[in-house]
Amino acid sequence: MFSVNSITKGLQKTSITQVRTATKRAAGSRTNKNDSAGRRLGPKVFEGNFVSPGQIIMRQRGTKIHPGENCGIGKDHTIFALEPGFVKFYYDPFHPLRKYVGVALKKDYTLPKDHFDPRLRRFGYVEITDEAEALKEESRMSRKEYLQQAELTKKKQMRAHHDQALSTTFQEQLSQFVELSDDEATLAIERLVNNYKLIRLDHSIEDANQQSTFNYILSLKSLLANNKITQEELTTLKEKYIKLAEKLDRDVTVDFSTKQLTKYLNSEQRSALRNDIKEKLNGFKNKVISSEDKKHIEQLISTPLAFNKVERADLTSDYLPSVLPESVEETVFDPEKGIPEGGKVITKYDNTLRKTIKIGRTKEAFLNQL
Amino acid sequence: MFKQFVRFKSISNTNASTQKVVNQLSALSASRKQPKLIKLSAQDLIKHQTIQNAWKLYSDKLARENRKMLKEQYESIYNAMEELKQFPELFEAAKDDVKAPFPLEMRIPTDFPPNQPWIYNYEK
Amino acid sequence: MVVIKRFNSTVSKLPTISSTLILSRNPIITRELPAFEQQYYNYQNELWKRLMWTFPKWYYYRDGTLGDQRFKELNKPPVFNNPKLEYTEGRPDIKQLRDRRFKQVINLPKSYKQAEDGSEIVDEEIQDNLSRKINPNSRITKADESKDLSSLERQLSKTLYLIINENGWKLPTFKSDTQTPLHKVAEEGLFNIGGEEINYFNVSSKPCHHIKGSDQIEFFIKSHILSGSFKPKNLKFLWVTKDELSEYLNEDYYKQIKHLLNE
């Protein structure tokens, strides 16, 4: 038996270092094989350095550092500058465990900025001074816009045509309501056309009137801004127009559904008219309706300024149903006692009797065939 | 050869036991047996909501009263036992609650009374 | 409002104590539903029936059997959807002999004979037959009609409490020494005044409440009577509901024990 000491002593004395020389070791070890060249990671610019847009600030595996203000991040987490400026590394109080790098647009600007302070922003566009080039740039269109031009022009023409048609009808009718000079008539028709367009969009008559007046005042101001008229002229024109508008609004307005001019009624008069018409219409309820009655009812429902589109449809279905109800006794007959001329027999199920019954209806019951 | 297509009445070739299973499953299945969904009108929807609102209010009130009563009963027992501490023997006797077997004669209320509502001839 | 109190140990003289028995007869039938509850349940029931699946008639009554025949006699098929007809209250939507717009009402063949007007034909032979028509007993008993307050068969839907007349109406109270447990005192007292033919269930040996006087304390013990009867000699007694109890007891006293009682 040797003690450990004696062995080590012996080794020191003889100093034998064993080397395996002839054994097979050329294949190398399994774990040491996957070394690669360094990926050259790390920051590429440092605190306070100037960077241009697109310049790489940091290469890394994962987000050791997060992209802060004016910085972007690539798919391999490379951080690059989005704006020219000075690199700043910082912590953000909203994410206390992250390190950030940002680009400050000014040298002495500290990051992160206070949360409630406005951002510092760079404009970066350069004005085109050459007029021809500027015009070219201005008239440049996207493909989408270019392709829509034809349709847009067509729509514009149709609108103009429509307005023209309205103007002519109004021009013909205007003299029935008010006496105006030629200049005034032009203004009045312009006003009425605009009123019509606004009323069509559910504006009240009074709102439309005010809007048209306001439009005219703004157009006068525009003339003043372009030095076409003076301030005094503006005042006189304005007063003149307001007088005209008052005169016009008192006497005439546009009925939206018929596109015709009609006498103006204020809201009280309109509601009175509505009630009056409804009362008249009630006279036709549960009665046989002749073709003259039908015309009369249609006329009542389409009285200018009384009802809007939805109300008119409701009233029509109420007072001019396609078939009169059976409660109108004159239109019902007993089919067993013979069928009058033009009468029809209808088979229907009676819920209370729990069986089918036959009912005769005279031709007067079918209003849609009058 | 020209084959004429005649539509015959289909004859099921399942045997009786299979047909029985089919019948049983059809009694369970939903196909063609479900009613139309209830689509309430605007008025009826409001009525339904009102009924549910009132029911919620009503049952909340009952539950609140019940909770209050139970709390008071508990406090009563607690106070009575505190008072009973003056009499150690009684207190000990009350504390050692000998669990009496639950009486089998106790019955749950039914919608209608039994033929004989009360049993009188009890003997010890 | 009851406030939790702590026992004060500096009492020099021990007060006298008594044990009061709250003996109750539990309800035998279910409570009367308030109007709104009844209406709500009826409404919900209608909704539930409306949404119920169609009755699988073909499963219970096979085609061509006698049962099928009887079922068809009792249940008229619904109105079918004729495309040539006009239906003012909506077109029928029939699937499996049911109008899917409504609840399905099914009349099942009765197991007993029935007269034309729906009343039962009483047949002496089948009085004990299981297939006889079931006529439930009335919820109102004779004791209710005769207003017999000492009967245990009155007010079946409510809890009844025993009160006795000893210089005025009161709950049965028994003097107690400091040795016998409170519930034993109450039990013995009850047997003493009402005979031993009472089957009762003592809820707990703990008192459920106490009322403290100047030199006496009244403890309350809860128990239920299950069968038998309270038959005292020369003692007036009543079985009353919670509401009626307020008329017989002292107003302050009733207020103090109100929360111990059930409807």
Next chain:
Amino acid sequence: MLRIFKRSLNSGKGIWSNFSNRSETLKVQNIKPHAATYHSPLLIDDAFKSAYEILQQESEKIYQRAQTVEKDDLKDKLLSQAESKNPEVLYNIQNGNDLDITQPVYRNHLKKQWENYDLMILMQRLEQFKVIPDTLPTIQPTVDVKVKFPHITNGEFNRWIVPGEFLPSFLTKQPPTIKLQQFDNYKNESKLFSIVLINPDEPNLETNSFKTTLNFGVSNLSLSLTDDSLDVTKYLKYENGSEEFSMFKSYEPILPEVNAGDYQRACLFVFEQPEKINVDQINAEDFDIRSFVNNYNLSPVGGTMWRQKYDRSVNDVRSEYGLSKGRVFHRVRKPFPLI
């Protein structure tokens, strides 16, 4: 027949049938009758009748409690609570009838509706487009601010604008109608408001950055729950010399130049004023919104925003306002640093 919650159904004795102290607007409006083919659930009417009584009694208790309460907000809450289960009110709310904003129950409903949708949209747009903190540090709206341009005859734009959307210049060429719906104004009092419209994206070539321009500024505008908007009627009165409110900057639309950034933000803010402002002291040329708020002790109560970019109508509107032709910028952004 309308078999509905008519007051006749309930013998007309409860608080919900009593209109001596309650507003008529709590009555049900425009009941649509059932179609002939409709079938009500069975027994619904019986249960409804009792349910109505129960809720009505509860409401009566809440009304009594509300009478003893002093605090305005608590009282308003109780008054709203007392009506919130009323079937007539529920019908009006659920069937798109006009709601009377002066009634606590309707006001609270509208407030909840606003908080649950419109306010969320607004805050999202203000934050995403960095309107806060680029203009004001932050804002907690309590007033619903709606904007539309009533002069337009094109149906597509005849509506309240959604915060953040792109608007064409022909639409924004006239001052907008601004509606302020207040929710915490319990007594329908008149309050003073200031409204400003600013554009923080005007190019500033000297610094290669941006400057803020004031495009519209109004002060001392007195509005209440019922009189709630700045509209053409008020603009016309102002034109005719009325002094209902004061304007320290007349409306000038935002007119973006060619390629001047992706878009320009029109930020409209509404401030509640503690007292009248002397508008002559306000510097409209070099306007700073933060100092404006501090100087006059204003509290921002609401706002909205939209975006604009160069379109084919810009040049026409420029000439209408007598402005010179706009600059044209190069399409590509250059890497010149901030000066």
